[in-house]
Amino acid sequence: MSTRRLPVYILADVSGSMQGTPIESVKSGIRQLHRDLMGDPQAIESAYLSVITFANSAAQLTPLTEVAAFAPPDLTASGNTNFGDALRMLLECFDRELMRTTPEQKGDWKPLVFILSDGAPTDTAWPMYAQQLRDRRPANIIAVACGDQADVNALKQVTEVVLQMHDVTPDAFRAFFSFVSASVKTTSAKVGAVADGSSITLPPPPPGITIVP
Amino acid sequence: MGITARLTDGRTIQLEDRAINSGAEKTVFFTRDRRHVVGFFYGKLADRLERVDRLTRILTKYNPTTGRQGEYWAPYYCWPTGVVDGDRGIPEQFARQHSLVWPVLGVMAPTYRSQFFFTDRLGQRQEKEVKWFTGRKAGALVPESERGSLLTRLQICTRLARAVRRMHFAGLAHSDLSNKNVLIDPKSGDACVIDIDSLVVPGVAPPAVLGTPGYIAPEVLAGRAKPSIDTDKHALAVLIYQILLHRHPLQGKKVHSTRSAEEDETLSMGARALFVEHPTDRSNPSVVPIVTPFARLGPHLEALFIKTFVHGLHVPGRRADAAEWELALYRTLNQIHPLPSGRQWAVVGPGLAFGDPATGERVTAPVPIARYLRDAGDRLIDERQTLTIFHNLVLHVWHTRAGIWPDEHASRVPQGYFSQHGGKWWMVNLTDTPMRVIDGPRIERNGSIELVPGLAVRMTDDALPARVLQFDFLHPQ
Numbered sequence: 001m002s003t004r005r006l007p008v009y010i011l012a013d014v015s016g017s018m019q020g021t022p023i024e025s026v027k028s029g030i031r032q033l034h035r036d037l038m039g040d041p042q043a044i045e046s047a048y049l050s051v052i053t054f055a056n057s058a059a060q061l062t063p064l065t066e067v068a069a070f071a072p073p074d075l076t077a078s079g080n081t082n083f084g085d086a087l088r089m090l091l092e093c094f095d096r097e098l099m100r101t102t103p104e105q106k107g108d109w110k111p112l113v114f115i116l117s118d119g120a121p122t123d124t125a126w127p128m129y130a131q132q133l134r135d136r137r138p139a140n141i142i143a144v145a146c147g148d149q150a151d152v153n154a155l156k157q158v159t160e161v162v163l164q165m166h167d168v169t170p171d172a173f174r175a176f177f178s179f180v181s182a183s184v185k186t187t188s189a190k191v192g193a194v195a196d197g198s199s200i201t202l203p204p205p206p207p208g209i210t211i212v213p
Numbered sequence: 214m215g216i217t218a219r220l221t222d223g224r225t226i227q228l229e230d231r232a233i234n235s236g237a238e239k240t241v242f243f244t245r246d247r248r249h250v251v252g253f254f255y256g257k258l259a260d261r262l263e264r265v266d267r268l269t270r271i272l273t274k275y276n277p278t279t280g281r282q283g284e285y286w287a288p289y290y291c292w293p294t295g296v297v298d299g300d301r302g303i304p305e306q307f308a309r310q311h312s313l314v315w316p317v318l319g320v321m322a323p324t325y326r327s328q329f330f331f332t333d334r335l336g337q338r339q340e341k342e343v344k345w346f347t348g349r350k351a352g353a354l355v356p357e358s359e360r361g362s363l364l365t366r367l368q369i370c371t372r373l374a375r376a377v378r379r380m381h382f383a384g385l386a387h388s389d390l391s392n393k394n395v396l397i398d399p400k401s402g403d404a405c406v407i408d409i410d411s412l413v414v415p416g417v418a419p420p421a422v423l424g425t426p427g428y429i430a431p432e433v434l435a436g437r438a439k440p441s442i443d444t445d446k447h448a449l450a451v452l453i454y455q456i457l458l459h460r461h462p463l464q465g466k467k468v469h470s471t472r473s474a475e476e477d478e479t480l481s482m483g484a485r486a487l488f489v490e491h492p493t494d495r496s497n498p499s500v501v502p503i504v505t506p507f508a509r510l511g512p513h514l515e516a517l518f519i520k521t522f523v524h525g526l527h528v529p530g531r532r533a534d535a536a537e538w539e540l541a542l543y544r545t546l547n548q549i550h551p552l553p554s555g556r557q558w559a560v561v562g563p564g565l566a567f568g569d570p571a572t573g574e575r576v577t578a579p580v581p582i583a584r585y586l587r588d589a590g591d592r593l594i595d596e597r598q599t600l601t602i603f604h605n606l607v608l609h610v611w612h613t614r615a616g617i618w619p620d621e622h623a624s625r626v627p628q629g630y631f632s633q634h635g636g637k638w639w640m641v642n643l644t645d646t647p648m649r650v651i652d653g654p655r656i657e658r659n660g661s662i663e664l665v666p667g668l669a670v671r672m673t674d675d676a677l678p679a680r681v682l683q684f685d686f687l688h689p690q
Contacts (some may be wrong), residue, residue: 003464003500004474004478035337038333038335038337038354039333039337039339041342041344041345041348041351042342042344042348042351042392042393044348044350044351044354045344045348045349045350045351066350068350068353068354100471101468101470101471101472101473101474101477102468102471103468103471104468105468106466106468106474106477106500107474107477108474109474109475110473110474110475182234182235186236186237189237189393189425189426203235203255204235204240204255204256204311204312205312
């Protein structure tokens with residue numbers, strides 16, 4: 001291990017409502033993100049990517065993998081929106097995959113998490129996990145509500161940074177994934193920049209996506 | 214579709230409406246002819262008046278790329294060439310769409326020269342950021358033909374030191390020198406300083422950014438100082454160390470805080486920073502195994518790394534300045550020797566091993582060297598420098614005269630050369646000025662002399678102090 005890792009988790013809603021254009025847009029978005037990061041030597045050195053999907057239950061399709069070895073996964077959409085299981089899986093991945101700083105070892109940077117959802121949670125357990133994420137603050141989380149059916153309030157329970165994608169179009173997804181790659185690049189270059197290192201600076205959201213206040 | 218923008222100097226430019234990328238402060242657009250880019254600040258700009266003031270001064274009074282010697286310095290920087298300032302600069306709707314500061318503020322600069330791009334192993338065109346050539350994983354994507362050699366990397370460092378020296382002599386601090394803000398071309402030995410607009414200009418408040426992690430001076434991270442010429446010296450030394458040795462001078466294994474990676478990093482690069490090759494304190498060994506210790510780069514660079522990373526790490530005033538680096542790099546370039554494969558070089562000189570520790574390749578034949586002596590009239594003074602000689606090495610005025618360096622003032626006309634012929638080594642004079650063997654014959658134009666141990670030659674007939682080269686041979690151990 002030469003330098004600290006910047007773990008990046010993508011938590012994608014693959015419930016039935018994502019079928020068709022949205023799921024294809026997310027797939028090509030992840031491929032585009034990977035291509036973008038392969039053009040940034042800093043990200044190649046430090047960023048690690050993982051993809052978690054959630055529908056009836058959550059699954060980690062790609063374990064945390066360095067950019068150069070990452071293969072974008074195939075996604076299919078069907079079922080409910082088990083948001084609670086997604087958050088549980090995220091916390092479990094943190095416990096299993098993140099390297100903590102110990103007196104003997106330099107640990108990982110605080111992970112970046114991007115949550116995409118187009119609906120409302122269909123489970124009841126999610127507020128408990130959302131609470132854990134809010135209390136422990138183990139990561140910098142950015143959530144994007146895709147379209148008007150997405151439950152902005154549920155996302156707000158997880159993180160203060162919630163973006164609203166108004167029109168769920170391939171262009172909007174493309175713009176969002178450009179924003180993701182810009183965020184990863186900025187973060188991998190800027191981590192540890194300031195003494196109070198807790199907050200990160202994000203690039204401006206792309207056209208068509210606004211920050212939910 | 215295009216966007217029309219108006220510069221403060223009255224010129225009108227056409228911009229493409231799709232952004233190329235977004236950095237930490239600016240979103241960047243091409244002009245339609247793609248010969249320039251304009252970076253517009255986005256989000257909020259707290260110190261707008263100072264920014265405008267700073268940009269104006271950078272474009273005018275402090276601009277080394279205009280006026281006398283402007284042509285010499287232009288390739289060393291991507292210096293701004295114009296400013297867009299105010300609500301009539303571009304359409305408001307365009308600004309809103311890209312979340313730009315309103316009224317807009319933008320900086321125009323030339324597009325990077327073509328040698329600062331390469332095609333990676335996946336066929337993608339990439340900017341030659343330093344990290345491609347110093348990182349292990351990123352480096353694996355760089356084609357062999359782009360990686361350069363110790364020679365071209367020393368040339369790159371020389372150009373960076375020279376570019377920074379020129380700014381510092383004018384009183385300017387770059388304030389954010391880093392692997393993101395210089396482009397290098399190891400293939401040709403070229404380098405260029407970019408992102409000039411956050412320069413600290415005398416008389417204007419310093420910018421809010423502290424710099425880029427890994428290059429911010431310890432006292433700045435510890436909150437005791439703002440970016441300045443002294444902190445640039447730290448960043449320059451880090452860059453030189455990385456480009457030549459492929460590792461970071463402070464990134465070691467020592468952990469300073471287990472509370473968070475961020476806090477540990479702030480201490481490791483800041484208040485408790487410690488050189489990974491500190492000669493006596495070994496508690497922070499490098500995170501990457503060291504194959505080539507810094508001392509292997511020869512005595513001139515070794516001294517400056519000690520000065521900057523041991524004595525000056527927490528004492529800014531003791532750091533080597535850019536002019537010292539430039540000089541040490543010239544002296545080191547005088548000591549490099551090609552390796553038998555013809556692709557790589559090694560620093561060869563008295564007391565140094567005869568090869569490249571990274572590849573194990575060695576020079577196997579005896580190597581002629583010349584000690585520099587200064588003729589002070591009644592005695593010869595040892596200048597403590599040596600020239601390592603190889604077949605076809607060309608002599609320039611900076612070899613033949615004391616006090617001349619291959620900088621912006623020096624003539625590039627060859628003065629002579631060395632040659633190996635018939636198992637012997639020769640020096641040939643190409644000038645009308647005779648060289649004189651001490652207590653011996655004169656070497657006229659196109660005349661030659663065989664190099665033998667102890668031979669001493671007065672290189673010019675100048676008034677004192679003139680340079681004398683005293684020859685010797687180093688033998689492989």
